[in-house]
Amino acid sequence: MSTAELLHRDTRYPAGSRVLEAGCGVGAQTVILAKNSPRARFISVDVSPASVQAAEAAARRAGLANVTFQPADIFSLPFSKASFDHVFVCFVLEHLPEPVRALRCLKAVLKPGGTLTVIEGDHGSTFFHPRSDAAWRTIQCLIDLQAQAGGNALIGRQLFPLLRATGFRRVEVSPRFVYVDASRPAWVEGFTRNTYIAMVAGVRQRALAAGLLARREWTKGIRDLQATAGAEGVFCYTFFKAVAVKA
C-alpha cells in the first residue's frame, strides 16, 4: 500500500460521469484519479496556468485520454450550475482563507444527488517516537507559516463541521491513519523521510527569515525528526477523507 492507495483506493466514478477536480495543481492526484476511473470524464482545473500546463504534461506522460484541463479559480468557476455528477478536491482547502465559501462554489456546480469528495491532511495529528519538543517546533513553523499565508494546516479534523456548514448531507468522514515503523521500510522512505520530513525541511529559509526559530534550534529539530525514521523510531500522521452528498 502506498499513500496514493491509502487515500484514493475507494474513489471510483462510474462510466460516463462528469467529474470536476478542483485545484489539480501539477496533476499528482489527477493521474491516480483518472486511472482509477478510466471511463469517467474529468475536468481538472487550477488557478495557476503554469500548474495546469504541468498537470497536462503529466497526464500525457501517463497516457490518459479521459481528462481535460483548464485554468480556473474555484471562487469563479466557468461552469454552469449543477453541471457535474461529482466533484473532487484534495489538499486544496488547507490553503484557502475561506474554505466554506470555496465549498459553496463547488456545491453550486454539482448536480443534486452528486458527491463531493474532500481529502486533507492535518499536521496537528503528527506524533512520533522518540518524542522531541525541538522536532515539534519545526512542525509548528510549517503550521504557523501556512496560517500566516491564510491557510490552515490543521484543517483535516474539521472536514465534518465544514461540510455540514456548507449544507451537504450524508457527510461521512473516514480518517486514513499512517503508521510507520522500521518494519515498513517503504513507508519510512516514502512517507516519513521523503514526504513529511522533506516538507518540513522545505520551509527552513522561510521559518528562519520569519524569526520563528533560531538556526541551531532548527537543525536540532530536523535531526530529531530524522530519528523518528530510524531503527527504533515510530511516526504517525492522519489524513482525512470526506464524502458528502448535495441534497
Add this chain to the structure above:
Amino acid sequence: MSTAELLHRDTRYPAGSRVLEAGCGVGAQTVILAKNSPRARFISVDVSPASVQAAEAAARRAGLANVTFQPADIFSLPFSKASFDHVFVCFVLEHLPEPVRALRCLKAVLKPGGTLTVIEGDHGSTFFHPRSDAAWRTIQCLIDLQAQAGGNALIGRQLFPLLRATGFRRVEVSPRFVYVDASRPAWVEGFTRNTYIAMVAGVRQRALAAGLLARREWTKGIRDLQATAGAEGVFCYTFFKAVAVKA
C-alpha cells in the same frame, strides 16, 4: 462497532491453548477475551487481590467457565518457564516504571513460538475540534500525574521499539484510530464523553492538589473538552495493538 470490538476483534486463541492475561484488573478485558475464545483456557492475574476478586465476580456474572484467577505480580510470576501458549496484556505497561523488564518476565513464561499481544493507549495521540489549549492542558495533567506515578501515558507509540528491545520477533503493530463526530452518537457518548472526558475529569482533585492547574483553568479546559462532543465537534484518539512472537 464498540471500543471493545475495535481492540479485541482480531484476538482469537485456538481451542485448548493456555493463555496468560497479565494485569486483568477488574476483568473488563477478561470477559471479552474469554468470550471471543471460548475453548481456550485463560489464567488471569493481577497484583491486587481486590481487583482479582472483582474480576472473578465479573466472569461469574458473564457465565464464563474458561478462566481461572489468581493474585500475582508480573515481576515474580508463579508459573513455570515456557508454560503458556500465549500471553495477553492490555492497559498495563502504561502504569509500570520498567515496561521492558515486565515484558521480559512475560516472555519468560511464554513458550517459544507463542505470541504476546499488547494493547495500550497514547494520550499524546489525542486531537480534536474545536481546538483549545485549555482543554489540552487538562489532558497534560493526566499525562503528568501518570508520569509522577512512574507510568507513561504516551506508551502506545512505543510498542514497536519496546517489543524489539525485549527480543521479540515478527513485531506487528496495528494502530486503532478512533474518530468521533456527531454522525456517530454512540461513540460521542461511549467514547468521547463517558470514557475519555470522564477519565480526564477524574483526576481533577489530584491535578488541583498538585498545583498543575488553577481551578478556573481546569473548569474552562473541561468545558472546552465537552465542546468536542458537541454537534460541530470532532474527537480523535489512537490505541496501539502489537502482536509479537517469542523466537
